[in-house]
Amino acid sequence: MKGMILIMDGLGDRPLKDLNGMTPLQAAKTPNMDKMAEKGINGLMDSIKPGIIPGSDTAHISILGYDPYEIYTGRGPFEASGVGVDILPGDIAFRCNFSTADSNKIITDRRAGRIRDGTKDIINTLNGMIIEGYEDVKIIFKESTGHRAVLVLRSEGHESLSDAVSDADPKNEGKPPKTVFPTDDTKEAVRTADILNKIVDTSYEMIKDHPVNQEREKNGEPPANIIVPRGAGAVPEVESINEKYNLNSLCIAETGLIMGIGRFAGMDIIEVEGATGGTDTNLDNIIDEIVKHATGNEYNFLLINIDGADEAGHDGSFEEKLEFIEKVDKIVIKKLLEIEDCYIILTADHSTPISRMDHTADPVPIIINGPEVRIDNVKEFNEIEAHKGGLCRIRGSDVMDILMDLMNNSSKFGA
Amino acid sequence: MKGMILIMDGLGDRPLKDLNGMTPLQAAKTPNMDKMAEKGINGLMDSIKPGIIPGSDTAHISILGYDPYEIYTGRGPFEASGVGVDILPGDIAFRCNFSTADSNKIITDRRAGRIRDGTKDIINTLNGMIIEGYEDVKIIFKESTGHRAVLVLRSEGHESLSDAVSDADPKNEGKPPKTVFPTDDTKEAVRTADILNKIVDTSYEMIKDHPVNQEREKNGEPPANIIVPRGAGAVPEVESINEKYNLNSLCIAETGLIMGIGRFAGMDIIEVEGATGGTDTNLDNIIDEIVKHATGNEYNFLLINIDGADEAGHDGSFEEKLEFIEKVDKIVIKKLLEIEDCYIILTADHSTPISRMDHTADPVPIIINGPEVRIDNVKEFNEIEAHKGGLCRIRGSDVMDILMDLMNNSSKFGA
Numbered sequence: 001m002k003g004m005i006l007i008m009d010g011l012g013d014r015p016l017k018d019l020n021g022m023t024p025l026q027a028a029k030t031p032n033m034d035k036m037a038e039k040g041i042n043g044l045m046d047s048i049k050p051g052i053i054p055g056s057d058t059a060h061i062s063i064l065g066y067d068p069y070e071i072y073t074g075r076g077p078f079e080a081s082g083v084g085v086d087i088l089p090g091d092i093a094f095r096c097n098f099s100t101a102d103s104n105k106i107i108t109d110r111r112a113g114r115i116r117d118g119t120k121d122i123i124n125t126l127n128g129m130i131i132e133g134y135e136d137v138k139i140i141f142k143e144s145t146g147h148r149a150v151l152v153l154r155s156e157g158h159e160s161l162s163d164a165v166s167d168a169d170p171k172n173e174g175k176p177p178k179t180v181f182p183t184d185d186t187k188e189a190v191r192t193a194d195i196l197n198k199i200v201d202t203s204y205e206m207i208k209d210h211p212v213n214q215e216r217e218k219n220g221e222p223p224a225n226i227i228v229p230r231g232a233g234a235v236p237e238v239e240s241i242n243e244k245y246n247l248n249s250l251c252i253a254e255t256g257l258i259m260g261i262g263r264f265a266g267m268d269i270i271e272v273e274g275a276t277g278g279t280d281t282n283l284d285n286i287i288d289e290i291v292k293h294a295t296g297n298e299y300n301f302l303l304i305n306i307d308g309a310d311e312a313g314h315d316g317s318f319e320e321k322l323e324f325i326e327k328v329d330k331i332v333i334k335k336l337l338e339i340e341d342c343y344i345i346l347t348a349d350h351s352t353p354i355s356r357m358d359h360t361a362d363p364v365p366i367i368i369n370g371p372e373v374r375i376d377n378v379k380e381f382n383e384i385e386a387h388k389g390g391l392c393r394i395r396g397s398d399v400m401d402i403l404m405d406l407m408n409n410s411s412k413f414g415a
Numbered sequence: 416m417k418g419m420i421l422i423m424d425g426l427g428d429r430p431l432k433d434l435n436g437m438t439p440l441q442a443a444k445t446p447n448m449d450k451m452a453e454k455g456i457n458g459l460m461d462s463i464k465p466g467i468i469p470g471s472d473t474a475h476i477s478i479l480g481y482d483p484y485e486i487y488t489g490r491g492p493f494e495a496s497g498v499g500v501d502i503l504p505g506d507i508a509f510r511c512n513f514s515t516a517d518s519n520k521i522i523t524d525r526r527a528g529r530i531r532d533g534t535k536d537i538i539n540t541l542n543g544m545i546i547e548g549y550e551d552v553k554i555i556f557k558e559s560t561g562h563r564a565v566l567v568l569r570s571e572g573h574e575s576l577s578d579a580v581s582d583a584d585p586k587n588e589g590k591p592p593k594t595v596f597p598t599d600d601t602k603e604a605v606r607t608a609d610i611l612n613k614i615v616d617t618s619y620e621m622i623k624d625h626p627v628n629q630e631r632e633k634n635g636e637p638p639a640n641i642i643v644p645r646g647a648g649a650v651p652e653v654e655s656i657n658e659k660y661n662l663n664s665l666c667i668a669e670t671g672l673i674m675g676i677g678r679f680a681g682m683d684i685i686e687v688e689g690a691t692g693g694t695d696t697n698l699d700n701i702i703d704e705i706v707k708h709a710t711g712n713e714y715n716f717l718l719i720n721i722d723g724a725d726e727a728g729h730d731g732s733f734e735e736k737l738e739f740i741e742k743v744d745k746i747v748i749k750k751l752l753e754i755e756d757c758y759i760i761l762t763a764d765h766s767t768p769i770s771r772m773d774h775t776a777d778p779v780p781i782i783i784n785g786p787e788v789r790i791d792n793v794k795e796f797n798e799i800e801a802h803k804g805g806l807c808r809i810r811g812s813d814v815m816d817i818l819m820d821l822m823n824n825s826s827k828f829g830a
Contacts, residue, residue: 014787021790048828050809051816055829068829075830257830355787359827361820362789383789384805393807 001371002342003403004294004302005063008328009056009258010310012351012364012383016318024309024318024354025365026382028325032333033381036346036367042378043391044363045399047349053361054396056310059349060261062396064241064303073163074233075257080150082260085142087152089237092161092192096141096149097169098122098224101204105176105226110169111147112224118212119143122224125207131198134191137161139199141227144256151229153195161195162188167230168200177228196229203227240266241301245404249301250293254281258305267303279308279324283331290332294339300407305349306332313352321354343370343406345399346381363393370406416786416822417757419709419717420478420814423743424471424673425725427766427779427798431733439724439733439769440780441797443740447748448796451761451782457793458806459778460814462764468776469811471725474764475676477811479656479718488578489648490672495565497675500557502567504652507576507607511556511564512584513537513639516619520591520641525584526562527639533627534558537639540621546613549606552576554614556642559671566644568610576610577603582645583615592643611644618642655681656716660819664716665708669696673720682718694723694739698746705747709754715822720764721747728767736769758785758821760814761796778808785821 013023020027046052047059048068057078058068076093087093098119100109126141136157143149155161164184168177180196182189204226207213213223241249243266251262252270254277259269272289274282286306293299306328312321336344348364365386376390387393394402404410428438435442461467462474463483472493473483491508502508513534515524541556551572558564570576579599583592595611597604619641622628628638656664658681666677666684669692677684687704689697701721708714721743727736751759763779780801791805802808809817819825 015789023789044805044807049816050813051818051820051825053820053825053827055827058829061829072829078830353787356823361817361825384791387791387805387807388803393809 001407002294002300002302003345003407004290004304004342005345005347005399005403006304006306006336007060007063008309008325008346008348009305009307010313010350010352010359011325011348012353012362013313013321014351014353014355014360014362016354018318023383024321025325026384028322028329030325030329030333030381032329032337033346034379035337036333036344036369037381037385038379039375040367040369041373041376041391042365042367042381042386042389044387044393045347045366045396046361046363046393047396049395050363051361053359054350055359056349057257057261059396060258060305063349063399064261064265065244065397065400066238066265067397071236071238073236075231076150076233077235078257078260078264079144080142080152080260081263082256082258083142083144083150085140085150085152087235088154089235090155090160091235092153092163093233093235094151094229095231096151096227096229098147098149099226099228100222100224101226105204107170107173107175107177107226107228109222110173110228113216113222115147115216115221115224118216119147119149119224121212122207122210123149125210126203126227129199129202129206131195131202134195137195147224149227151199151227153192159191160188161192162186163232163234164189165193165196165232168196169228169230177226199229200227238264242266245301245400246409247301248299249303250299251303252286252289252293253303253305254307255305262303268299277307278311279320281306281308283327287332287335291335291339294342309348310352313354314357316354316357318354343368343373343403345403366391366394366399368402368406372406417709417715417717418760418818418822419705419719419757420760420762420818421719421721421751422475422478423724423740423761423763424720424722425728425765425767425774426740426763427768427777428728428736429766429768429770429775429777431769433733438798439736440740441799443737443744445740445744445748445796447744447752448761449794450752451748451759451784452796452800453794454790455782455784456788456791456806457780457782457801457804459802459808460762460781460811461776461778461808462811464810465778466776468774469765470774471764472672472676474811475673475720478764478814479676479680480659480812480815481653481680482812486651486653488651490646491565491648492650493672493675493679494559494646495557495567495675496678497671497673498557498559498565500555500565500567502650503569504650505570505575506650507568507578508648508650509566509644510646511566511642511644513562513564514641514643515637515639516641520619522585522588522590522592522641522643524637525588525643528631528637530562530631530636530639533631534562534564534639536627537622537625538564540625541618541642544614544617544621546610546617549610552610562639564642566614566642568607574606575603576607577601578647578649579604580608580611580647583611584643584645592641614644615642653679657681660716660815661824662716663714664718665714666718667701667704667708668718668720669722670720677718683714692722693726694735696721696723698742702747702750706750706754709757724763725767728769729772731769731772733769758783758788758818760818781806781809783817783821787821
């Protein structure tokens, strides 16, 4: 028996006047999700706990059975892992922007004109960086999408590094990068802040005249001539999900952040062609990969994240959110219903209400389908009906335990 | 957006034969509370956790987002804070009775004939008390209502005090005050017990011939001639609720105990004229203060406690409880329904069933009203319907987090 958790990112919402007091999920025509509700057990889920607003990362960490309060130390490590840097325990990771600085190092464009191409070449140059006095610290850059990149600092000597350092990102244009300072008084934090300040300065010297930037300036585009790090996080050490639950697991995700969580948990990762993380994503390709691996022999646990509903929520467009939900229903969920010998969980990581255009703590609906679930009377998949189901109100941290029990993949505690 | 938690003290109950198997809240005509249920999201709440019988103090501590298991160390500090003693971390506080002792120091009336007047004068005399050998310990008495008073011991020297001491209150008449003993073997506890025994003896010597008592004896009333402390508690240090949640908060309460919790949490406190803490309280004045401050600019968070239902429960009178609930519905809740731009939570701190005449752990109904709540199908406010609501069963410790999320007053954990 296999197991699958399909997370529709940011799916949860609040009642909307524009939809006669319904949520987008209530208002959307979702015959296939409703079918899942009808033949499953339903409930509400707080990914972390009631009232706590989850990030996508902390929510996924929690749903995968890890305690985000224990292991979450900033976004850097997950972002780095997501773009394919093999991070190690002890590493300190940062999210970075390529920005544009003038000759006085004042930031004139935080996103370097939203540069799309050429960052890989610039990263190749930056990866030769060595900071004088800190030759034992390996400096790893890796490009992400657009103007985004990650930076990982790895101590290869005796002295450790620390994530207790502030951001260099000035948040506004017209200012120089902020001087990074240690946020505690350990010598590791002092050392890491000093390294970081030197990296920012050195990056400008190394790439201001890079061919990619010369070309951009020739075309009147802002050069990507400085690296501005933020969101320091130390890389925690965790037992892989495969060891923890005795699984062969696969993560199918669209964004670097969620791939990072999957990699962190030791899952195999598949990038789906045409997956954009937006409402324009290629859902046909996504469901094809799901069906292939849910019916194949290589994996017995799949984590899938489909991101579009969250994007629509952040954009504040109920039409876009509703339409995307209907598309997922028609393309993805329809075929999901045909998969056999698999416990399938359909849920979200958090709510991203149209009215708020950001995450909220409202719990999300959850369904479990599979041969032996206790079917309840809920016949619709939405935020309002869900609480009438047999699961009542559970937490993200319960999900893997419940699934492993259903899969007959866990052991008795006691005799 | 503002927030308000209205707590009807001891509201919860159990089915009563006298009410055809209904609870007082079920049997009462409460059109306004039912209106709140209909336009809100409903559920059950365990103020501490299922099966744990809350005190009014521990319940309020928990609902305000503090962990009572961590900070609650006896009722004394909250009672002291409630009657206006500015307690400091390290203080040890006690609840006291004025009792009547005969010349052999046998307690003949634990409540000194339920004395009403004159205790302030007696307290003035007691406040000069210095115990030989413990001159560095400041002894602060303060009268409360009726025969009640508080005692606070504050070390002004190098040696600390301890709350690990037993009660002096013999609980029954016809016995002398109990000798206080240390309940652990620290030298602080030994010291504090010794001080306390001397305070009891000294109090008798200082006030047995007090003019107030001479007058009482002349009138054939039992004199308030000895102080009997109980309920030792050390004063913990906590972050104020205003800092913790970034609020400007006000507490409107009727009893010293709840005002003490408010003060402890750093809230402003309003005493309402005519508020008695009983079923005869002035509900018109209470709702006037609520409306004034819920629509004013000074505060964005109100905690309100209305005590009458608890009193009726302790008295075991279902008629009185039912009648009081109907009065609150008609006078308070009716006007509450007119307040706009405010998330309003209606709940109780615990159940005080008529059949038990004391607190029980039965969970209490809770409603949240406000512009963006997920309205469910519950249309009545009572202990039986509540569980069908969209909140399912939450805990007191979830309430502030959920409210802060609705008020858009909290931040995301993660990205």
